[in-house]
Amino acid sequence: MVMKKKTIAATRPRRAGAVSTGVAPETTDAASLFDPVERSPAYTKVSSAIEHKILSRALRDGDVLPAELELAQQFRVHRSTVREALRQLESAGLVARPPGAKRMIVSRPEAAKVASGMRHALVLHEVSFVDVWEAMMVIEPEVAALAALRRTQADLTALTQTSEAFRESPEGDPDSVNIVATFFEQLGAASRNQVLVLAKQSLTQALAPSLARMIDTVPQARARITDAQRRIIVAVRDKNADEARKWMSKHVRDFKRGYEVAGISPDTPISV
Amino acid sequence: MVMKKKTIAATRPRRAGAVSTGVAPETTDAASLFDPVERSPAYTKVSSAIEHKILSRALRDGDVLPAELELAQQFRVHRSTVREALRQLESAGLVARPPGAKRMIVSRPEAAKVASGMRHALVLHEVSFVDVWEAMMVIEPEVAALAALRRTQADLTALTQTSEAFRESPEGDPDSVNIVATFFEQLGAASRNQVLVLAKQSLTQALAPSLARMIDTVPQARARITDAQRRIIVAVRDKNADEARKWMSKHVRDFKRGYEVAGISPDTPISV
DNA sequence: ATTGCCCTATTGTCCGACAGTCCGTCTTTT
């Protein structure tokens, strides 16, 4: 019996979401009687078993994982299989090996790891510069505002030092971009919101390479960045959220202006 | 010879950033003559080699990867080693196997994959509900505003259908939360900004479980959500960015109110 | 056009092995 594909125009919202959200194909085409039988390889089963234990906190950050052989015996699989599972977890950042240690330890994914995963996605989806910039325009000013409200004295001195380091960094120093990134990062830290920090970080990461080109191309860029940083620091010092937001907004907006001046099209996809 | 650790108080800004950014320890303690010799296992080398080819677009989305044995011969390593490398890439979402296919194909990390990685990080860092909520307060209203400006007719009908589906979903339906999430997702899609979509998704994912509890606990929650969705849709229909922003802001704010009414502390860490 | 059958390429899993190395312990040297 042949099934006609009735192209029913989405009478129910797709759970799966529109944007390549990557959940299983879900050919739940109104009249599909059977679900595809789940046939996952052993290494996935093992890795999800461990992952589950970690996420449910049965295994906690810092705990040492049993040796590969022991895991193999417990799961009744071969050591190679366990190793493949471990590689998955390792790449997800759920387990890690402290440099020069033998056993694996349970760990939480570092911000940098998550951010770089997100950056990969952005690069491969050929996200354009404006998209990243737009996201920064949304996030960064609010982060600055939060930072103004919550900063400690330590945050303030850190920001000041970073800003000084930027001012002193010689023309054409390839490190300048890192310093700018550090400034953003410290502001994020001062906002005391891990979630925003995580989201921010991939943005700056993604922007960094082209930002480097921009700074070296546009003559007035350095001066403008210095100025913006100073104003932001003042606002943060005075715990003036509105000012902080305003100047960060200007600051980020300047980036786009810089790109335009440098003749970089806003639609160029970001790259590695 | 023993070195005294001179606690130089950060004369230069740390490149590595303050928030557990997870870059190597960097014991560049002023006078360290040698860098630690890099000793990375072969499976990492293999996986980074492939990763590099993918990120540099030498291998493109959809290309089939050479067979494991062939890779093993090219890299001059054992097949097991190649497999471990593949597991890393697989878990990063850079390669994947279409269901029921033999060879691996190069793929770009799906939004859902990245988001779930981020969610894991949030859970394990014991990020509190307010932190996530705060991030939503920053992002969602702006996304709604963008969506209002850029929505197509298709976006509009999709949103409307989702909203209807929610209104019709029976009290206590465990699917209700998914529908709410879908609404957010479709709004993200309408904003035409992949970056924000990516950032958003992990937030809704992280919030979903507790949101489910909240909806079922607070009697007036369903009505308020329905109302907010309707207003947002109207604003988006009229391409009224300010209204969209305003109502989304209220909508998200309501979540927090709901939590308070439900007696859930805002500091409870989000869970799986 | 569908079904059945064979063949090959390739994956998933296993077995077993061995060198390298981290670590604690025990012994020697200063």
Added chain:
DNA sequence: AAAAGACGGACTGTCGGACAATAGGGCAAT
């Protein structure tokens, strides 16, 4: 007694090889 070696056990990293299961292609029979 403190420092420096020597030793053995516990694991990991990597390898060689093996075998069942299956996706995919081709070809014949319906």
